[in-house]
Structure formats: structure tokens, C-alpha cells
Amino acid sequence: MIEAVWVEKYRPRKLDEMVGQREVVERLRGYVASRNMPNLLFAGPPGTGKTTAALALAREFFGKNWRANFLELNASDERGIDVVRGKIKNFARTQAIGGDFKIIFLDEADALTKDAQHALRRTMEMYTHTCRFILSCNYSSKIIEPIQSRCALFRFRPLSDEDVAQVVRRIAMKEGLDLTKDGMEAILYVAEGDLRRAINLLQSAAAFGREIDADLVYRVVGKARPQEVREMLATAMKGDYIKAREKLRELMITYGMSGEDVVAQMHRETFNLDIPPKLKVELVDIIGEYDFRIKEGASELIQLEALLAQFVAKGGGEDRV
Numbered sequence: 001m002i003e004a005v006w007v008e009k010y011r012p013r014k015l016d017e018m019v020g021q022r023e024v025v026e027r028l029r030g031y032v033a034s035r036n037m038p039n040l041l042f043a044g045p046p047g048t049g050k051t052t053a054a055l056a057l058a059r060e061f062f063g064k065n066w067r068a069n070f071l072e073l074n075a076s077d078e079r080g081i082d083v084v085r086g087k088i089k090n091f092a093r094t095q096a097i098g099g100d101f102k103i104i105f106l107d108e109a110d111a112l113t114k115d116a117q118h119a120l121r122r123t124m125e126m127y128t129h130t131c132r133f134i135l136s137c138n139y140s141s142k143i144i145e146p147i148q149s150r151c152a153l154f155r156f157r158p159l160s161d162e163d164v165a166q167v168v169r170r171i172a173m174k175e176g177l178d179l180t181k182d183g184m185e186a187i188l189y190v191a192e193g194d195l196r197r198a199i200n201l202l203q204s205a206a207a208f209g210r211e212i213d214a215d216l217v218y219r220v221v222g223k224a225r226p227q228e229v230r231e232m233l234a235t236a237m238k239g240d241y242i243k244a245r246e247k248l249r250e251l252m253i254t255y256g257m258s259g260e261d262v263v264a265q266m267h268r269e270t271f272n273l274d275i276p277p278k279l280k281v282e283l284v285d286i287i288g289e290y291d292f293r294i295k296e297g298a299s300e301l302i303q304l305e306a307l308l309a310q311f312v313a314k315g316g317g318e319d320r321v
Contacts, residue, residue, distance in 0.1 A: 006203045007196050010171055015056045019195075020163040021049050024154050028053060032060045035100070039124060039133040041109075041148060043140035044156025047194030050136040053154075054105045057134070065098040072105045088120070092127040102131045109135040110142035117144045124150055158193025168198050177202070178211045186217035189226060223261065224251045229269045236308045237275065237315030244308050252301075259300025263291045266307070279314060286310045 012018045015025050015032070031037035037057075042050040058070040071091045088104060096102045106112070112120065121144070124133055135151060137143055168187055172179040183205075191198035204220045205212045218225055228251060236244035251257060257265075267287045270280055290307040294300055 020159040039151045041151035041153045042136045047196035048156040054134045068097045069102045074107045092131040105134045107136045110137035121146045161188045180213045182214035183212040186214040229265045236311035241312045259294045
């Protein structure tokens, strides 16, 4: 039997089971208590509970009949106007079973084309008596103003390390894993408030053994340890370009990191260097330039080595670090 994906296996079934997002949960509980709700717009980064909140809301409104009254569409796959005119209208025009209205959940709604969004606005107006819409997006600014004005906006924030750690520890215990302290710190470092990423990472690491430590986590995810990146940057700031370049190549070979991944970690660890704030600002500006070059298609290795050269030039020797 194929093992279930842990993200789905441990997804909260009720609003009360959700971690973090306390203000959001409180407001949604109010809708459940009143047995009515407006159209909703969930905005926030990935892995913060938007889909979970929509599914939990449907379960609490409709109970056992929730699947019959709930339509989930991913707008990234079905983003054209035909989807709005076809699937959504056909579902919205029929009466709910055992409830006053149906719920249509549009995930990644910011991927809908502008024409599709305008068609959706009209559909939302026409079927207010039989249907409610929940739109989920990463950036609310990509949703047209007429739709935003028809929805109650909920902003989901990245989860705190404490909330992510609470869920990860609970899953590790239920799955019989030995999660070390540095393993947990590594998961939190990589996840950056994205609970889905943290759970997927835990499951990926568990495939290699019961003990989950930092070495395993970084190897699975293809990221370098923060201290290794920091050491490379500090070496460059001290003026030892050759040694810093060797460390860069070692990181890319050992962890199989892409140029964009290296730049992202260099950006993050620059703020942890023991250097004056003004110099950090200058370095971040330089990192942004090289990140743009790599994204535009320039050679990753050449650009990264050139970026290290900039750190050497800005460092000015031992007295700067």
C-alpha cells in the first residue's frame, strides 16, 4: 500500500485544529456560528493554511455533505475564461444539498487571466443566492479591484518557528522518528514559515532513516548549512578569494545547488555577517544585480565567482571582518 502524503494525512479537519493565523480562525468561526458568509479572498505566501482554512470551513458548514457542496479548482491549471463559463457556472447554478449555499474554492486565483477574472466577477454577482466564492492567492494586488471589493479579505502570514516546530514535532512523534535538535533547526531554517514545505521535508528525510539530523535535512533539500555559506562570505571579506572560490565550488558540488539557490542563501547570510550595517546595504545591492544577471541567463558559476570578487573588493582585508 502506498504511504499517504503527510501534508494530506495530517491536514487539520477543523478550524480549531489550525496552528497560527489566530485572527483569521476567529473571524471564520464567526461565519460558522452565523451559518452565513460573504465571498472570501485569502492572500498570503504558500504553506500558511489558505487551502486548509477553506476545506475546514466547508466541513464545518456542511458536515458529511461537504464534498457535494464544495468545488475546488486550481486556477494555475484552469486559468482561462472557458473554465469560468463552464465548470464554475454549472456548479453555481444548482441548489446546495443540505445547506443554504455551495462553496467554490479557486486556488491560486492570481493566475487567472484578466478576462477570466472579469467573467468571474459577473458570475459572482449572478449566483449570490446559491453560491459563495473563496479565492486564494499569493498576491492580492493581482486580483482585479471589482473582485476585491466583493470579497472579505483575509491575510495569512508566514507561520512562526514555534508553530511550525509544534506541528513537525507532533508528526515526528506519531511516525516514530528521532528528530534531533539541530535537525529541527535545519527544518525551520529551510521552511521559513512554510508549514507545507516543513512537513514535506520531514517526510523526504524520513525515507532515509528514523533519525533526522541537520546533515540529512540539508542533503535532502539541496541547501548548504548557514554556517558554511557564512564562512565562505567571511573568507571573501578577509581578502582570500581563492579559498572562498574553492568553498563555493565545494558547496555547489556537495549539495547540487543551483546558482539562484546560492545567491538566495548569500543574501540571507549577509545580514548575519559581523560587518557594519552600511556595508551590508552595499553588499545586498550588489547581490541583487548578480541575481538579476543569473535570472536573465548568464553563466551561474562565472557570475557567482564575480560576486565573490565583489565581496573581496568590499572587504578590504582582515580589519573589515
